[in-house]
Amino acid sequence: MILPFPRMLLLSLSVVLSVEANGACALDLDLPGASVETASRDDSLSAQPFPSSAYQGDATQMVMAEGAVIHHAYRLPGTSLTAFQLIQPLRKQLEAAGFHIAFACADSLCGGFDFRYLLDLLPEPAMHVDLGNFQYLLAQHPDGRTIAIVTSRATSAGFVHISTVTPSDTPDVELIAPSSGPETPAGTLPPNRNVIATLEARGRVVLDDLSFETGATELGAGPFASLTQIAAYLTTHPLTKIVLVGHTDTVGGLANNTALSRKRAEAVRARLISAHGVSPDQVSAEGIGYLAPRVSNATAEGRETNRRVEAVIASTQ
Template identity: 40%
Template sequence: MIRFLTLCALILAGPVAAQDLTLPASARQISERISPLDSYDLPTGPFADGAVPARILKGRVERFSWRLQAGSSTTLQLLAPLRDQIEAQGFDIVFECEARTCGGFDFRFGTEVIPTPDMYVAIQDYRFLSATKGSEVLSLLVSRNPPDGYVQMIRVTPLSGPSPTPVVIEQTVDGTGGLLAGFERTGHVILDDLHFRTGEVALGDGPFASLTLLAGFLAENPGTRLALVGHTDDTGDLQANTSVSTRRAQAVRTRLINAHGVAADRIEAQGVGYLAPITSNATAEGRDLNRRVEAVLLLN
């Protein structure tokens, strides 16, 4: 516990003094990525007119995620004590929303999210806030996959030096940064807005924002290809699940070709059944999360 609180103090440390952020004792850090010089698109409002309004920030960018035991706690109950702490430390809340008022999956895909399984975001059950304290900026994203809760923090501090460049560089309304930023950084991404019920292989009518973004990425990067990988929950035997997962990936491939004009030779589709779960299949929520299609970046 002492080690965890010390880590939290470092996360919220200002240029001179450290500040504490206390999470529940059950919280466990899942990921950490610190970039001495990077940029972050800070959401400043809900998804509207095809984009998430944001400010592009430049400086030291710290990205962290935690998993904790949420039990029956709501996302508001998870977020509220964290919000109270950062307000007590002098941060002003710039923007706060819950899934519906944020913009659902459009907001989720329009903002930066640490890739699954290090951060999980339920499209209809998350909360977000952004806050500032002078030139320091941070955002919190909270969601649940019962019995677990997830917390993501992204923090930006200005460049050090006698005459630091102002941290706010420009305004942006780019709604594609979240999914594509994770895709380029890690080489794979879960297409969270595609959902399959147990045993089903048909893809709904859409529209699916993730497929639009992937098609645009391929158009702008002619030297790349995609591998679509289908996954299932553990209902049934491996042979049947491998077949189902392959057909799901093929359905996504067909949609990209027919509806988005992607060349057939730039997409391949495979399935691995239940061999690569990202969470336990013991709950309905976990099984729903495991029924997914991922896009893997390939270079020609």
């Protein structure tokens, strides 16, 4: 839900996080200042990975929270509060509500770019993250709830992003099931798959028609419908920049997987530039190995789902 700017609250916004599964009570968080909700996304039953340590290569720790996932983004126009001052009162409210602070860090101490792109955040302009000025907090409740908060600043506004995961009260639910339908041939998208609609709505999209040989970094011959759509979008939106982020499964060490995922992302970037005429300034490439899985790596289907390249909106101006 997007609230129009004139409806901005004049004192503070009471954020009601609907976390009533398993008998948990709703939690009200008061944002520290005049606030407006800029965007939200309800992923229903899903699995959401959150970093629980700074980005440290093989030592990076992740928490996989399963349940109903809801993301909210807020803008605080005109505030002089720092990112730390924005997150501190929210931390105190969580602790008062019985949450344990599992991890907290700030910008470069978190790991800068590498850490930020482990986070599933609502896109610009709804949520702005200054890579040199942000705070992160991960909190868990004994009843199974998980809340992650990111705060940051722009020149004249503050930004707050709250992700809430509430465990399902229905046992034996497969939270993310691989498709049981017919396999989609390489180079083609599932029916009615609009890459750009997903990219604009979520700020990121999986380019799931790309094909790589097992263990190889060379992109298949194509053509790939997703790249055609991405290229057309970037051409008509010259101020938009995207990051191509490569992901792998957990087979092998993190260092090798990170290098592999980055090289695959770089191959996709090269194809967009050479074959589709995309400006090099509009697209960059990174790799984070197996640190941001979509599903469990315990099965062959899960590992295949986790091997992917995503396009992430990095900036719209």
